[in-house]
Amino acid sequence: MNTIDIKSYMQSVGQEARAASRLVAKADTAAKNRALTAMAQAIRRDEALLLAANAKDLDNARAKGLEASMIDRLTLSAKGVATMAEGLLQIAALADPVGEISGLNYRPSGIQVGKMRVPLGVIGIIYEARPNVTADAAGLCLKAGNAAILRGGSEAIHSNQAIAACVKEGLRSAGLPESAVQVIETTDRAAVGELITMKDFVDVIVPRGGKGLIERIANEARIPVIKHLDGVCHVYIDDQADFDKAIRIADNAKTQRYGTCNTMETLLIHEGIVEKILPALSKIYFDKGVELRGDAAARGIVAQIKEATEQDWYEEYLAPILSIRVVDGLDQAIDHITKYGSQHTDAIVTENYTHARRFLREVDSSSVMVNTTTRFADGFEYGLGAEIGISTDKIHARGPVGLEGLTSQKFIVLGDGQLRQ
Numbered sequence: 001m002n003t004i005d006i007k008s009y010m011q012s013v014g015q016e017a018r019a020a021s022r023l024v025a026k027a028d029t030a031a032k033n034r035a036l037t038a039m040a041q042a043i044r045r046d047e048a049l050l051l052a053a054n055a056k057d058l059d060n061a062r063a064k065g066l067e068a069s070m071i072d073r074l075t076l077s078a079k080g081v082a083t084m085a086e087g088l089l090q091i092a093a094l095a096d097p098v099g100e101i102s103g104l105n106y107r108p109s110g111i112q113v114g115k116m117r118v119p120l121g122v123i124g125i126i127y128e129a130r131p132n133v134t135a136d137a138a139g140l141c142l143k144a145g146n147a148a149i150l151r152g153g154s155e156a157i158h159s160n161q162a163i164a165a166c167v168k169e170g171l172r173s174a175g176l177p178e179s180a181v182q183v184i185e186t187t188d189r190a191a192v193g194e195l196i197t198m199k200d201f202v203d204v205i206v207p208r209g210g211k212g213l214i215e216r217i218a219n220e221a222r223i224p225v226i227k228h229l230d231g232v233c234h235v236y237i238d239d240q241a242d243f244d245k246a247i248r249i250a251d252n253a254k255t256q257r258y259g260t261c262n263t264m265e266t267l268l269i270h271e272g273i274v275e276k277i278l279p280a281l282s283k284i285y286f287d288k289g290v291e292l293r294g295d296a297a298a299r300g301i302v303a304q305i306k307e308a309t310e311q312d313w314y315e316e317y318l319a320p321i322l323s324i325r326v327v328d329g330l331d332q333a334i335d336h337i338t339k340y341g342s343q344h345t346d347a348i349v350t351e352n353y354t355h356a357r358r359f360l361r362e363v364d365s366s367s368v369m370v371n372t373t374t375r376f377a378d379g380f381e382y383g384l385g386a387e388i389g390i391s392t393d394k395i396h397a398r399g400p401v402g403l404e405g406l407t408s409q410k411f412i413v414l415g416d417g418q419l420r421q
């Protein structure tokens, strides 16, 4: 497609999405659930097709020499296909947020004032090359009564188009418009430029990605944005931490999965406990092939730790690399997180109640945790059913975004002929 074709293609995607959004906003819960169930059935039935499409994407990705974390995200296994279908069924089982009325109270004038939960309209989502996001985002947007325009990472184009066919089949079979979920068919980034400026057709943009994407969105978007940015996540081991808990948490936060945005990238350790804990922790990391980069104090204790540069503290490795800094207390830990973190997810390990409370209050991240792993920052783990991603923005939705984050509330007023005096 040339530039003119992309513009007109995106205009038509936008127009269709706007028209579909009006229909899905008023669709009843049963129809939306039928569509979600049919999508799940189509995905299960088409497992072989989806895996073949994914194999094509993986071949291309390997030929391009993509990093291990990218390949990990991109890979769909049979289990991954089953999980995607299961996710759609779980979304079907969630309560429908649309139309929920809350806080309806009588005013002295006799009117009743309350709030009704309503869809946002058309949501444009730009995300990494992770095929399951296509199904999750389609399902969540539909259940929340929105139309979605999905632009996944270009490496996943074949997988995404195969999933899109199952999504469309599900919509069709439930009598809902197919254009309620549209997966953009071109990998040309000019389509992203169009999507983020089509203010007549798109109500909200959700960008999930790294700094390059966000920079473009910040410069060009003409539509409200809910940013889902990178995770420079920290675990701080306090001097009053339980030794075994600290070891298990620091291990899990780094090594349970390297490529996700909620993986720990920097470990902060109190100087009062570092000599005891760092040798044991380093052994665990080295045994799992994790490269450690530390400050002088950490390297003074474990000689195999490489030297960390200033840039390391800002780094989201998404890989088996961890930076380690020794701090003199809670204040220095919080200062470090404030300076180098990305306001995504940070955790403290401590048995000290006051330190835990201060950490919760003073660390300004979308999830702040006590005595557990940053890997828990996830919509499913938080009980939201699934997630669009983890918002690193502060307004509208913060942290894992599920159905509620894809809706807003309007005031409703019920009267019986009352007039304002």
Ligand SMILES: NC(=O)C1=CN([C@@H]2O[C@H](COP(=O)(O)OP(=O)(O)OC[C@H]3O[C@@H](n4cnc5c(N)ncnc54)[C@H](OP(=O)(O)O)[C@@H]3O)[C@@H](O)[C@H]2O)C=CC1
Residues within 6 Å of the ligand: 126, 127, 128, 129, 151, 152, 153, 154, 155, 187, 189, 192, 193, 208, 209, 210, 211, 212, 213, 214, 216, 228, 229, 230, 231, 260, 261, 316, 388, 389, 390, 391, 392
């Ligand atoms: N907070 C959260 O919920 C999440 C955050 N992330 C973050 O995303 C990053 C990893 O994903 P990665 O794939 O590397 O992210 P990228 O930002 O490179 O890519 C994400 C998406 O944005 C597109 N994109 C990137 N730059 C531009 C641009 N200048 N113009 C138009 N489109 C663009 C990509 O398209 P193309 O395919 O053309 O490159 C892709 O669709 C990490 O930083 C991770 O933490 C990831 C998932 C969830």
Ligand SMILES: N[C@@H](CCC(=O)OP(=O)(O)O)C(=O)O
Residues within 6 Å of the ligand: 073, 128, 130, 259, 260, 261, 262, 375, 376, 377, 378, 379, 387, 389
């Ligand atoms: N919340 C999800 C991860 C979302 C996420 O990080 O995506 P990505 O950065 O593409 O791996 C989880 O905990 O597995």
